[in-house]
Amino acid sequence: MTSGEQPAPYGSGTTSTGRRPGRIRTHHLQQLKDDGGRFAMLTAYEQYSASIFDDAGVEVLLVGDSAANNVYGHNTTIPITLDEMIPLCKAVSSSAKRAFVVADLPFGSYEVSAGQAVASSVRLMKEGLVSAVKMEGGRRYAPYVQAMVDAGIPVMAHIGFTPQSEHALGGYRVQGKDTAGQAVIDDAVALAEAGAFCVLMEMVPAEVAAAVDRAVPVPTVGIGAGNATTGQVLVWQDMMGLGTGKSPRFVKQYANLHAVMSDAAAAYAQDVRDGSFPGPEHSF
Numbered sequence: 001m002t003s004g005e006q007p008a009p010y011g012s013g014t015t016s017t018g019r020r021p022g023r024i025r026t027h028h029l030q031q032l033k034d035d036g037g038r039f040a041m042l043t044a045y046e047q048y049s050a051s052i053f054d055d056a057g058v059e060v061l062l063v064g065d066s067a068a069n070n071v072y073g074h075n076t077t078i079p080i081t082l083d084e085m086i087p088l089c090k091a092v093s094s095s096a097k098r099a100f101v102v103a104d105l106p107f108g109s110y111e112v113s114a115g116q117a118v119a120s121s122v123r124l125m126k127e128g129l130v131s132a133v134k135m136e137g138g139r140r141y142a143p144y145v146q147a148m149v150d151a152g153i154p155v156m157a158h159i160g161f162t163p164q165s166e167h168a169l170g171g172y173r174v175q176g177k178d179t180a181g182q183a184v185i186d187d188a189v190a191l192a193e194a195g196a197f198c199v200l201m202e203m204v205p206a207e208v209a210a211a212v213d214r215a216v217p218v219p220t221v222g223i224g225a226g227n228a229t230t231g232q233v234l235v236w237q238d239m240m241g242l243g244t245g246k247s248p249r250f251v252k253q254y255a256n257l258h259a260v261m262s263d264a265a266a267a268y269a270q271d272v273r274d275g276s277f278p279g280p281e282h283s284f
Contacts, residue, residue: 024059024100026132026154026197033219033230041221041233045071045088049236050095060221061096062233063089063130065104065164070237077163082109082120089128102156103130107164110135114147121153134200136162138183139190149195157191160184160225161203172248174203174224181208185215192216200233201225203250224250 032039041060044050045067053061067088068080082105089103103124110117121133132154135141145155160175169175176184185208188199198219201209206226213220213228222229238247241256271277 023098026100029059029100029198029219029230033217037230039219039231041231042236042239043067043070043233044092044096044236046091047095050092050099050101053236054096054099058099060231060233061092061099061101062134063092063101063103063128064134064235065106066235068106070235076166078107078166080106082106082123086123086128089124089130093129093131100132101130102132102134103128105133105135110144111137114144117141117144118148118151118153121148121155122151125153132156132197134158136164138187142190142194145191145194145196155196156198156200156221157188157196158200158202159187159191159204160201160209163202172203174205176204176208181205181211184208185212188212188216188220192218198231201229224248 029039031037039059040057041062042049042053042058043064043066044053044061045063050061063085065077065080065085067085068074068077071088072080072084074080085103085106089101093101105117105120105124109120117135124130124133133148134156135145135148136158137144138159141157145157148155161169161173163172166172181204184201184204188201192199196218198221199212199216200221200223201212202222203224204212206228209220209222209225210228213230219230221231221233223233234251237243238251239254241253242258242261244258247253268277
């Protein structure tokens with residue numbers, strides 16, 4: 001590639017070698033990091049979002065424990081269980097034809113031991129059909145990552161702000177400020193050395209995320225972590241404006257689906273009430 005040239009997105013074009021992968025794998029994401037390219041990542045929890053994002057060229061789909069908020073209606077990610085995650089994983093994995101599908105290990109499914117982490121990950125891959133798992137936590141989980149990788153499980157590490165630990169962290173707060181930035185870097189290095197194929201950072205200062213990206217050979221993903229990472233991830237309901245609450249600072253809203261769906265539902269209800277639906281063209 002010439003200086004400044006970006007590889008074409010895997011979702012809609014070819015790789016920098018001129019070949020279009022049938023299914024995106026970890027080595028394609030690594031190639032992007034090596035070539036100075038970038039990839040997009042969005043959450044998905046069911047077949048329609050998965051198919052739409054896959055067709056649009058989004059390289060990575062995350063079946064996040066954020067389904068606790070966006071599917072099951074909880075206030076935090078903590079209540080969702082492994083049994084609740086697996087059907088969502090299966091729906092997304094069965095619907096995405098090219099995207100790389102990653103699933104979150106939910107709170108309580110891995111903290112007890114490396115063995116528990118391996119067993120839970122096996123279920124997500126065997127029953128949920130995902131290609132990799134994501135696990136929250138810093139360097140103390142490096143032995144867990146190594147055990148999972150040794151078992152054939154690709155692991156995406158998640159550091160910085162970790163939503164499952166929000167009570168321990170004192171709420172939704174930026175992590176890695178000032179002198180704490182070195183701890184984030186040390187976490188990333190330890191997890192990458194343990195075998196994580198990617199490091200995701202949430203709500204950390206942009207300069208810390210950039211330092212992490214320089215410190216580890218594997219791809220990085222940011223959410224509220226500046227633009228120096230290899231990939232970026234957002235919750236799809238946030239970036240498409242499906243909710244009505246205040247969005248986090250790091251969210252860019254690309255659509256207002258709440259207004260579109262609200263208007264459509266109101267129009268349908270009115271047509272039913274005034275008898276204009278169903279019309280002759282909708283009847284047998």
